[in-house]
Amino acid sequence: MASLKELKGRINSVKSTQKITKAKQMVAAAKLRKAQAAAEAARPYASRLAEVMGSLAAKVAGQDNGPLLMRGTGSDQRHLLVVVNTDKGLCGGLNSNIVKEAKLQARALEAAGKTVSFYLVGKKGRAPIRRDYPNGIAAGYDTGNVRTPGFDEASAIARELLEMFEAGKFDVAHLVAPEFKNALTQLPVTTQIIPVPAPTNTPGSSGAIDAVVEYEPGEEEILEELLPRYVTTQLFGALLEREASEQGASMTAMDNATRNAGELINKLTIQYNRSRQAAITTELIEIIAGAEAL
Amino acid sequence: MSLHFELVTPARLVRSEEVHMVVVPGTDGEFGVLEGHAPFMSTVKDGTIKVYKSAGSAPEEITVQGGFAEVGAKGLTVLAEHVEG
Missing domain, CATH: 1.10.287.80 (ATP synthase, gamma subunit, helix hairpin domain)
Structure with a gap:
C-alpha cells in the first residue's frame, strides 16, 4: 500500500x-486546420499539371526516344524507396505504420530478387529502418530544421533524387507516404514516381482540341521540363499530406x-x-x- | 469579350479572373493572349506577366519564376513555380 x-x-x-x-492536442487541432487548408490550396496546381502531362505524354508515348524520366533505364533491378516520415513524435502509430508499409514493400521487392535501398525524409523513420536494413539507406533529407516544409524542400529533394537517377544509382523509385483521410485514419500508400508512370489518358473534352495545339519550343522539350516538375509536385504533395497526417494523428493520440x-x-x-x-x-x-x- | 486567366503556384491559386489580355514571357519570346487564342503551350522563363484588365488600361505586372503557360478552350492557365507578392 x-x-x-x-x-x-x-x-x-x-x-x-x-x-x-x-495542450499538444489543442495545438495539433489548430495546426491541422492550417495543414488541411495548405493541402487543399495545392490541389489546383497538381491537377492542372497532371492534365498537361496527360495530353503531352499521350503524344510522346510510343516513341522510343522519349525522355529518360519517362522511359526509365530499361531495367528494374534496383529499387529506391523514398519514405516520408515525420520529424516529431507524439503522433500515435503514424510513423510505425509508415515504416511497416515501407518494410513490407522492401520485402516484397527483395522476394522478387530486386535490390532495395532507402531515401529517408524526416527523422522518425531513420532508427527503425536502419535496424532492419543497416546498409540499405542511400541518403536522406532532413526537414526538421524548417517549421513547415514547403515547395523549396520538395524541389531540393526532387533535385537530389533526379541527380541520383541520372548518375544511375537506381532504376525505379517509389514514394511511401501517409495519405490523410481524416483525423482518425492516415494510411500509408506507395506510388511509383520514377520513371514517371504514363498517365492513363481519359478520352474527354480535351482530346479534340489537343490535335491542333501548338507547342513552343517543342513537345519533347516541354515534356523534359515538365517531368522533373511533376516529380517535385508529387513530393510536395507528400510533404503536405504528411503534415496534415501528423497533426491529425497527434490530435487523436493526444x-x-x-x-x-x-x-x-x-x-x-x-x-x-x-x-x-x-x-x-x-x-x-x-x-x-x-x-x-x- | 474577355479572357479567363488563371495563375497557379504549387502553394495556391493566385489568380482566377476575367481579363482583356495577358502578356506572358515565353522561353522563345513574349506572347500576348487575347480571347479566342488558338490552343497553345509554352514554357515560361523568369520575368513579368502583364495583365491588362481592359483594353487600353495600364498593365498590372506579376513577377513569376519558371513554369508553363497553356492556352485552351477554357482560357489561359499559367503554372508558375514562384510568384512574387
Whole structure:
C-alpha cells in the first residue's frame, strides 16, 4: 500500500502530464486546420499539371526516344524507396505504420530478387529502418530544421533524387507516404514516381482540341521540363499530406492520452481518499481504545 | 469579350479572373493572349506577366519564376513555380 504522500505525488505527476497532452492536442487541432487548408490550396496546381502531362505524354508515348524520366533505364533491378516520415513524435502509430508499409514493400521487392535501398525524409523513420536494413539507406533529407516544409524542400529533394537517377544509382523509385483521410485514419500508400508512370489518358473534352495545339519550343522539350516538375509536385504533395497526417494523428493520440490521464487521476484520487479515511479511522480507534483503557 | 486567366503556384491559386489580355514571357519570346487564342503551350522563363484588365488600361505586372503557360478552350492557365507578392 502506497503512502498518502506517494499517492499525492503520483496524482500531481499525472495531472501535469495531462496538461501537456491537452495542450499538444489543442495545438495539433489548430495546426491541422492550417495543414488541411495548405493541402487543399495545392490541389489546383497538381491537377492542372497532371492534365498537361496527360495530353503531352499521350503524344510522346510510343516513341522510343522519349525522355529518360519517362522511359526509365530499361531495367528494374534496383529499387529506391523514398519514405516520408515525420520529424516529431507524439503522433500515435503514424510513423510505425509508415515504416511497416515501407518494410513490407522492401520485402516484397527483395522476394522478387530486386535490390532495395532507402531515401529517408524526416527523422522518425531513420532508427527503425536502419535496424532492419543497416546498409540499405542511400541518403536522406532532413526537414526538421524548417517549421513547415514547403515547395523549396520538395524541389531540393526532387533535385537530389533526379541527380541520383541520372548518375544511375537506381532504376525505379517509389514514394511511401501517409495519405490523410481524416483525423482518425492516415494510411500509408506507395506510388511509383520514377520513371514517371504514363498517365492513363481519359478520352474527354480535351482530346479534340489537343490535335491542333501548338507547342513552343517543342513537345519533347516541354515534356523534359515538365517531368522533373511533376516529380517535385508529387513530393510536395507528400510533404503536405504528411503534415496534415501528423497533426491529425497527434490530435487523436493526444485526445486518448488526455482521457486516459483523467481516468487514472480519478482512480488514484479514490485510492487516496480511501487510504486517508482508513488512516483517520485507525487513529480514532487507537484514541478511543486508549481512553477506555484509562 | 474577355479572357479567363488563371495563375497557379504549387502553394495556391493566385489568380482566377476575367481579363482583356495577358502578356506572358515565353522561353522563345513574349506572347500576348487575347480571347479566342488558338490552343497553345509554352514554357515560361523568369520575368513579368502583364495583365491588362481592359483594353487600353495600364498593365498590372506579376513577377513569376519558371513554369508553363497553356492556352485552351477554357482560357489561359499559367503554372508558375514562384510568384512574387
